Amino acid sequence: MKSDSLKQHLGFALFGLLMGLTLAATGFTDFAKVHAMFTFHSFTLLAVFVGALVLNGVGFAVLARGKKIPQKPFSKGLVPGSVLFGVGWAITGACPAVVLAQLGQAQFAAVFTLGGILTGVWVYRRLAAGGLNLDTGVCGEEA
Amino acid sequence: MMTVWPWWSGSLALSVLTLGYWAAFKRPLGVSGSWARIVMWRNDRAVGRAEAPFRSNPQLLKDALMAATVAHFGEQAVQEALAARRSTGGAPQTAAAREPAKLAARIPWTAHLTFLVMIAVGGLLTSALSSGIHPQFDLGALHKQLFGAGFGNWMTLFVGGGLVGFGTQLAGGCTSGHGLSGCSRLVPSSLAAIGIAFGTATAVSLLVSFTGASAL
Numbered sequence: 001m002k003s004d005s006l007k008q009h010l011g012f013a014l015f016g017l018l019m020g021l022t023l024a025a026t027g028f029t030d031f032a033k034v035h036a037m038f039t040f041h042s043f044t045l046l047a048v049f050v051g052a053l054v055l056n057g058v059g060f061a062v063l064a065r066g067k068k069i070p071q072k073p074f075s076k077g078l079v080p081g082s083v084l085f086g087v088g089w090a091i092t093g094a095c096p097a098v099v100l101a102q103l104g105q106a107q108f109a110a111v112f113t114l115g116g117i118l119t120g121v122w123v124y125r126r127l128a129a130g131g132l133n134l135d136t137g138v139c140g141e142e143a
Numbered sequence: 144m145m146t147v148w149p150w151w152s153g154s155l156a157l158s159v160l161t162l163g164y165w166a167a168f169k170r171p172l173g174v175s176g177s178w179a180r181i182v183m184w185r186n187d188r189a190v191g192r193a194e195a196p197f198r199s200n201p202q203l204l205k206d207a208l209m210a211a212t213v214a215h216f217g218e219q220a221v222q223e224a225l226a227a228r229r230s231t232g233g234a235p236q237t238a239a240a241r242e243p244a245k246l247a248a249r250i251p252w253t254a255h256l257t258f259l260v261m262i263a264v265g266g267l268l269t270s271a272l273s274s275g276i277h278p279q280f281d282l283g284a285l286h287k288q289l290f291g292a293g294f295g296n297w298m299t300l301f302v303g304g305g306l307v308g309f310g311t312q313l314a315g316g317c318t319s320g321h322g323l324s325g326c327s328r329l330v331p332s333s334l335a336a337i338g339i340a341f342g343t344a345t346a347v348s349l350l351v352s353f354t355g356a357s358a359l
Contacts, residue, residue: 008254021156021269040345057327059162081309085307091300092300112298
């Protein structure tokens with residue numbers, strides 16, 4: 001049981017490190033590059049993302065043959081939530097992983113983005129726990 | 144902040160990450176889910192404590208499930224169902240049903256915290272290995288030009304971060320969960336979520352770059 005927990009922490013540490021390295025090294029942490037993607041001035045980041053989707057598509061098809069991977073439901077909050085996320089992404093240049101890699105790169109203004117994300121998640125969870133029936137089962141979370 | 148890797152190696156690394164995470168932990172990668180676990184860490188700890196006795200003793204879980212069944216259907220109904228099964232032979236039990244009841248493996252919230260902290264370490268390492276670490280208190284010249292400098296800029300980031308946090312929870316995922324894990328398997332809800340997020344971000348970015356942030 002103890003060694004299970006150690007393995008989980010080490011595994012998560014490894015994947016986190018890989019994610020931070022990749023996001024920073026490809027330019028996803030650079031606001032100017034993200035803005036250039038959204039205004040059609042550069043397609044590099046889009047190529048990184050779409051390339052990863054294609055590789056994942058092939059990878060899942062091979063690795064997960066015959067296995068069932070949970071699919072996210074089409075919840076009521078999906079459309080409004082994605083719109084809000086899109087607005088936030090455009091003005092901060094950050095999605096929930098990128099903000100941390102930005103901080104690691106000593107872009108300290110991202111502290112405010114981080115504070116905003118923590119507040120936003122907390123407010124949502126309070127409202128959901130308070131009976132506002134919007135809960136969707138967020139990614140990675142066990143039901 | 145220069146780009147150190149060509150785009151395809153970034154794709155490869157993100158793909159190794161998504162597939163490796165799924166293979167290692169039997170659940171799809173999703174960063175907004177990690178945020179939820181950390182923000183609600185008290186909840187997480189309480190659930191962990193409540194589950195502990197059932198984890199160490201599977202019989203306890205089986206007894207609790209039977210007690211809940213009796214409470215729901217009434218003792219008589221349960222006795223009758225059991226008697227009926229005994230007398231007729233009943234539906235044969237599957238091998239899985241004869242196994243002791245077991246709870247699914249649970250990942251502690253501290254592992255999710257480790258994950259997020261190491262994303263920052265990854266960013267630090269990239270800077271240290273490439274252009275060096277140059278502390279800055281804005282997100283670069285372009286962001287300052289679009290959103291102003293100083294306190295106003297920081298408040299914009301705070302509000303924007305709030306939208307990212309609230310929005311990804313409401314939508315049930317972000318660029319990793321809906322994007323890397325969902326879109327690659329052509330899950331309809333994930334394709335919609337990422338399409339809408341990208342579309343909105345594009346519209347806002349174009350609006351801001353043509354008219355300035357005052358348009359917001």
